[in-house]
Amino acid sequence: MSIVVDLAELARALSRHPTAYLLLSGDERPHVGEVEARMEPGSTSVVLGHPGRTARRVLDERPAVTLLLPPYEKDGYSLVVDGTAALVGEEIHVRPSHAVLHRRPRPDPGSVPPSSATGCAGDCHPLP
DSSP: OEEEOOGGGHHHHHHTOOOEEEEEEOSSSEEEEEEEEEOOTTOOSEEEESOOHHHHHHTTTOOEEEEEEOOSSTTOOEEEEEEEEEEETTEEEEEEEEEEEEOOOOSOGGGSOOOTTTOOOTTOOOOO
């Protein structure tokens, strides 16, 4: 189940996910590292604080990245953000190209009728 996140709403979505992982192509295998993720007011880039050595070393050659922000609550949605990254000083700036709220499908998705207010049925969860 995936719900597209309007990039204009990304700062609000990020604020609901306290943990972030940067996924990128490493030297010999994929690489994952925990980072701090935030958006500055008025910015369209996600700023990652405290990137690891591998991320700082390979970003110039392989700037395509994914951010995975697991759900804060049980059965919540993960936030997945794809983008292009660049090292700026000691931080990584990610220009997002696509973002979704995602979780595995739940049993009986048709058992919940569509809400007239949101138009969503089953497992759909729009951003407020």
